[in-house]
Amino acid sequence: xxxxxTGIALELHPVISIAxxxxxxxxxxxxxxxxxxxxxxxxxxxxxxxxxxxxxxxFFILLKVGVPTMPVEVICLITIVVFRLLSVKYxxxxxxxxxxxxxxxx
Numbered sequence: 001x002x003x004x005x006t007g008i009a010l011e012l013h014p015v016i017s018i019a020x021x022x023x024x025x026x027x028x029x030x031x032x033x034x035x036x037x038x039x040x041x042x043x044x045x046x047x048x049x050x051x052x053x054x055x056x057x058x059f060f061i062l063l064k065v066g067v068p069t070m071p072v073e074v075i076c077l078i079t080i081v082v083f084r085l086l087s088v089k090y091x092x093x094x095x096x097x098x099x100x101x102x103x104x105x106x
Contacts, residue, residue: 018056
């Protein structure tokens with residue numbers, strides 16, 4: 001939400017604001033995971049950034065419809081959290097273009 005709000009404050013296009021929100025969330029997650037000595041979740045599950053993009057799209061749709069800012073932020077946060085939880089529970093993944101063979105890992 002911070003990245004999106006920054007984009008709005010700078011009067012940037014909604015697509016750029018969504019990109020800022022996605023980058024902010026992803027790097028925040030990387031910093032969190034590295035500080036906990038874990039491999040960043042962003043590098044393991046590709047659905048992570050997609051949930052941020054979906055949340056940003058919901059944000060701008062709700063604003064366009066005329067919903068006040070505070071409920072929009074809450075609805076978007078809930079949307080992102082629910083989408084991430086569902087993706088973990090049901091093992092949702094984006095289509096894979098290519099797979100690394102096991103012998104290439106060694």
